[in-house]
Amino acid sequence: MAHLGAAVNIITSNGPGGRCGITASAVCSVTDTPPMLLICINRNSAMHAILEQNVHLCVNVLPGHHEELAKHFSGMTKMPMAERFEIPVWNCGTNDVPVLKDALASFQGRITELKPVGSHSVIFMEIDQITIAANGDSLIYFARNFCRVARDNPAMTS
């Protein structure tokens, strides 16, 4: 599955279950009308237990320079959850959900369905608010490496 390159995102949420965030690349657009995304999250993760209680969440698509932030929210650096949100990169979005200030794109919305599939859940999310950065490259996870992909970097023909 590591050969399936994908954008790196931090999923954030706030609500009755508390404030939480997790790095996830298993995020996929579903429909434009209504705007919907889906996210696959391990049912054993702390984030999953929180999302079972919360309604509101945000998918923050990471620009290329946020590899360190991605590592903090993946748990690789063992940084406690509260400290991750003390890094001065967060705004308070609708319903107090953290929104990354310099996200390549942020999708704020609410969970419409949480579908168990084996060890994971597929979380369906309807989007209420989209913020798009005019510039910036994208952080991509491919072959177990973080890579940066520029906006103006069309594929070379071989």
Place this chain on the structure above:
Amino acid sequence: MAHLGAAVNIITSNGPGGRCGITASAVCSVTDTPPMLLICINRNSAMHAILEQNVHLCVNVLPGHHEELAKHFSGMTKMPMAERFEIPVWNCGTNDVPVLKDALASFQGRITELKPVGSHSVIFMEIDQITIAANGDSLIYFARNFCRVARDNPAMTS
């Protein structure tokens, strides 16, 4: 949604509905055990009508040099379906499903569920056979451009 960079894949299928293929970037890993992927496909596409009848399919993850192939299977070049499979890049996989010879990875398997969500269906697929290329870069679609991402191209720290 164009800001959500993703690997470019060609989904192929064969069976009672016929042989068909479509370019798709809305593909996402779900679980490792059992190995499962999901694919989001527009319900109005020819591919969708065929996948409602077929069981077997393959997700072919494209290496960087296959931008033209991606365009043929997206319909951009108006190449008829039969001609697309005459391009000498296809092997015949299990259950006669076309498998791309030089795919970065190919995931052969079968549909376990086809879940309607608005204008699209989320197709859940259990994987029976995985082939991985030892080398090769990845074709990524980001900000409405095809980009190539090298395997040994770690993110630069800014």
